Amino acid sequence: MNYPNRISYTLRRGDTLYKIAQRYRTTVEVLQAENPHVSPGTLHPGDVITIVPGATQSMATAKPQTPPPPPMPPVSNYTPVRHMTHTAPAAAVLTMAIDPPLADDNGLLLNKMMRMRWVQHVMWTRAYILSALHGIGDQQAVTNRVLRTAPDIAQLFSPYMGEAFTRQLTQLLTEHINLFARIVQAIRLGNMEMINEVTKELVTNADAIAALFCDKTSCFDCDAMRRMLYEHVELTKVLAMQRREQRFADDIATYDKIEQQALEMADTFTKGLLCMKNSK
Numbered sequence: 001m002n003y004p005n006r007i008s009y010t011l012r013r014g015d016t017l018y019k020i021a022q023r024y025r026t027t028v029e030v031l032q033a034e035n036p037h038v039s040p041g042t043l044h045p046g047d048v049i050t051i052v053p054g055a056t057q058s059m060a061t062a063k064p065q066t067p068p069p070p071p072m073p074p075v076s077n078y079t080p081v082r083h084m085t086h087t088a089p090a091a092a093v094l095t096m097a098i099d100p101p102l103a104d105d106n107g108l109l110l111n112k113m114m115r116m117r118w119v120q121h122v123m124w125t126r127a128y129i130l131s132a133l134h135g136i137g138d139q140q141a142v143t144n145r146v147l148r149t150a151p152d153i154a155q156l157f158s159p160y161m162g163e164a165f166t167r168q169l170t171q172l173l174t175e176h177i178n179l180f181a182r183i184v185q186a187i188r189l190g191n192m193e194m195i196n197e198v199t200k201e202l203v204t205n206a207d208a209i210a211a212l213f214c215d216k217t218s219c220f221d222c223d224a225m226r227r228m229l230y231e232h233v234e235l236t237k238v239l240a241m242q243r244r245e246q247r248f249a250d251d252i253a254t255y256d257k258i259e260q261q262a263l264e265m266a267d268t269f270t271k272g273l274l275c276m277k278n279s280k
Helices: 017-023 028-034 090-095 108-134 139-155 163-189 192-214 222-244 248-279
Strands: 007-010 048-051
Touching (some): 028 048, 108 139, 139 163
C-alpha cells in the first residue's frame, strides 16, 4: 500500500534509529518494520531508508523472517526461588512464566523478574556477539530475540512509572542494543575509529537512560546509575574484543563479570522502584 506521508531519508553520520524516531515522532519498531533491509549494525551514511512521520505502529506489510528457535521445554520440577542467581539452571531461568510484575509487599517477585530479564539481556547480547563475529546462521533469529529484551525489561517499570516512561525506556534500550550491534561489527572489521565513535554514542545513550530515571524521581542516584551503565558498556565491549582475538577463557571470565553486574543493576532498579512505592 502507498501512504501519502511516507518519505525517503538519507542517513547522515551519527544517525541512529532512536534519534531518527525522535526527530520524526515515530518509533524504532516502525522504522525497522518499514525497512526490513536495515538491521542492527547496518546503518551507514548515504544509505536511504523509508520513514512514516508520526507513525506509532508499523503500516508496512512485514516480510516473513526466520522464526526464532522453539522455546525450551518447561522444567516440570522447577520451584521458583527467592532470589535467582547466575548459578540457577539455565532452562529454569528462560522458561519461567512472564507475567505482569506484581507489587508484592517485600518486592521479592519484582526483584526475581528484574534479575531474570537483565540476565536474559546480557545472555542474548553475548549470543549476538558470537553469531556476528563467527558468521553463524542464526544471526537474524538471535537479533530478534535480543531486541525483545528491551520491551521485556521496560514492562517491569510500567506500573510504577507509567506508559510514557515505559515507551521512552523501550526506545532507549532498543537504541542501546542497536549501538552494540554496530560496535560488534566495528570490532569484527578492526575499525578503531568506528569503535571509538560508537562508544561515545553508547555513553550518550547511557546518560539519557540515567536522566530518564532521575528526572522522574529522587529514588535513583544519577551518578551511581551512570557509572553502572558505563561499566556494563565497557565490559560488553571488552568481551567482544576478547572473543574476536580468540581469547576464549578471558571472554568467559568477562561474561561472568557481566552477568554478576547485571544482577546488581537489577537489584538497584528494584530498590528504586520499591523506594517510589513506599514513599507514596
